[in-house]
Every structure is written in structure tokens, then in C-alpha cells.
Amino acid sequence: MAAKNMVSKKYNLIAGIATPAAMSAYAATKGGDIPVVFTAVSDPVSAKIVQSMEKPGDNCTGTADVLPLEAQIKMIRSFLPDAKKIGILYTTSEPNSVSHLEKFKQIAPNYGFEVEAVGVTNASEVAAAAQTLVSKGVNCINNFTDNNVVDNLSTVLKAANDAKIPVFGSEEEQVKNGCLASQSIDYVALGKQTGEMAAKILKGEEKASDMAVQEVTESSPVYNKEVLETLGLTLPQDLSTATAVSK
Known part of the structure; x- marks a missing residue:
């Protein structure tokens, strides 16, 4: 519901924290032009919000907290x-x-x-x-x-x-x-990394569909x-x- 409301307000970008929120944002924006940047999604491929970690496809990318x-x-x-x-x-x-x-x-x-x-x-x-x-x-x-x-x-x-x-x-x-x-995992660092990705998309420097999902693996x-x-x-x-x- 919240994600659909954001789409109706035509936000420039939607951020989804954790898998349920990311999946909701992806579903609400699918087929549209509003990019989604997620964070703290451990397996975005299994969640079916990206096609692959290297080439997400659609209009969704972000950072993955791969548990050690x-x-x-x-x-x-x-x-x-x-x-x-x-x-x-x-x-x-x-x-x-x-x-x-x-x-x-x-x-x-x-x-x-x-x-x-x-x-x-x-x-x-x-x-x-x-x-x-x-x-x-x-x-x-x-x-x-x-x-x-x-x-x-x-x-x-x-x-x-x-x-x-x-x-x-x-x-x-x-x-x-x-x-x-x-x-x-350092979630503060993960958040900063996600913010930098979102900034590049908002500035038009990169497209979400072409930005590889970034992983934090150190613990x-x-x-x-x-x-x-x-x-x-x-x-x-x-x-x-x-x-x-x-x-």
C-alpha cells in the first residue's frame, strides 16, 4: 500500500529496506520509470527483484547483506x-x-x-x-x-x-x-553504500537496471x-x- 502511494505521488526514487519492503516497491513500480534502490536484502535473486547480481534488469538495484x-x-x-x-x-x-x-x-x-x-x-x-x-x-x-x-x-x-x-x-x-x-556486518557502511548508489541514479549518472547489486561480505x-x-x-x-x- 505504501509503495503504491509513493508511485501515485510520482517520487523520483523509492528506497526499500529489507526484503518485504523491497519486494513491495518492486511490484508497485514494475513496468514504470521510477527506480527502486534496496538495501539489506540478502538474496535479491531469490526474492525475484533482480534478474542477476551483475545485471539487475528492470529498474531495481541496491545492496545485499550476505550473511557470513x-x-x-x-x-x-x-x-x-x-x-x-x-x-x-x-x-x-x-x-x-x-x-x-x-x-x-x-x-x-x-x-x-x-x-x-x-x-x-x-x-x-x-x-x-x-x-x-x-x-x-x-x-x-x-x-x-x-x-x-x-x-x-x-x-x-x-x-x-x-x-x-x-x-x-x-x-x-x-x-x-x-x-x-x-x-x-557493518550496516552503517551498507547504508552509506546504498545512498551513494541512489545519488548516482538521481543525478542521471547511471541507470538502476545497469548497476550491479553491491554486496557487503566482511564481518x-x-x-x-x-x-x-x-x-x-x-x-x-x-x-x-x-x-x-x-x-
Whole structure:
């Protein structure tokens, strides 16, 4: 609805933050001449808002926050050397989450992990899904940038805290809000990068359809010291340079 309203007002450009907003903006502008620049969309090809990362086509481009899944799994192993099963909540209709889950499942066995996933269709199902994961005996829960899960992080944390298992986030803010740790992408840098792309389009220097989607792949570990102490864990030696954050 908001995207259609923007189209009716003939804005010069529409920015979409995260997959749902980007998909909405793309659908509302498809076939028109208003460019869309998205950010924080992990897999724009799966979301079907670009034809390819190199040549987006149509009138849509932006930046992708490619989650460092292998680094995340390696970090989880460092914190939990005896863990066997990682639990994951995801929205079944969110392309990014489905794509992340598939890749996560491919990598996890290399580090001795099984993956137990529970899907939700809307935010109201997150609390029950978290309880289901806990009942399946997972040793921890790992979050992606799934909008329904992140928006209801407190309910996931409650279920995990009651079971005395950690929750690993996908970015720094989740760690500040109670997750144990994350391999985090710099979203401030991602935003600046997106703004620069939008400026070039508005100045007529480039067309969205010809601008390759730009990716941020570098990450750095962050952890919540209070959560670490509450869980009775210690900071692994290989993560000694990780940044401690708190709310």
C-alpha cells in the first residue's frame, strides 16, 4: 500500500529496506520509470527483484547483506564445543530466510552440527515455534535477518533463556538485545553504500537496471558479556578480539 502511494505521488526514487519492503516497491513500480534502490536484502535473486547480481534488469538495484554463514557456524562451534544441534526459526514465505536455511544446512555438518528448523507463516507463530525448537532438544538457536523472528526476538529469547540455551544473532543489534554473539556486518557502511548508489541514479549518472547489486561480505564478531556470564560460558580463545556490546 505504501509503495503504491509513493508511485501515485510520482517520487523520483523509492528506497526499500529489507526484503518485504523491497519486494513491495518492486511490484508497485514494475513496468514504470521510477527506480527502486534496496538495501539489506540478502538474496535479491531469490526474492525475484533482480534478474542477476551483475545485471539487475528492470529498474531495481541496491545492496545485499550476505550473511557470513560459515563464519557464524564456526563461531557457534567455538562457544559450544560439545553442541550437536542448532535450532533455526524462519518465515516460510521470506525468500532470504529460505535461502539462508538451505545454505546453513549445507555447511553445518562440516562442523559437526545437525540443524532443526521450524517454519512460521506470521509473527503470531514465533513464540510457539520457539517453544517447539526447545522441546526438540536444540543446544542453541541461530537467527537470520528474518523479519518476523527479529521483530519478536524477545519471545525467542524468553524460550531460550528458560531452557538455558544461547541465541546467536545475525547482527550487532540482536546481540545488544540479548543474543549471545554474532558475526556482524557493518550496516552503517551498507547504508552509506546504498545512498551513494541512489545519488548516482538521481543525478542521471547511471541507470538502476545497469548497476550491479553491491554486496557487503566482511564481518566481525561481537558478543554480549552479560549474556555470556549469565549462561556460565567463557569467551573462546579464537574470539579474544571480539567486540563486547551491551544495550
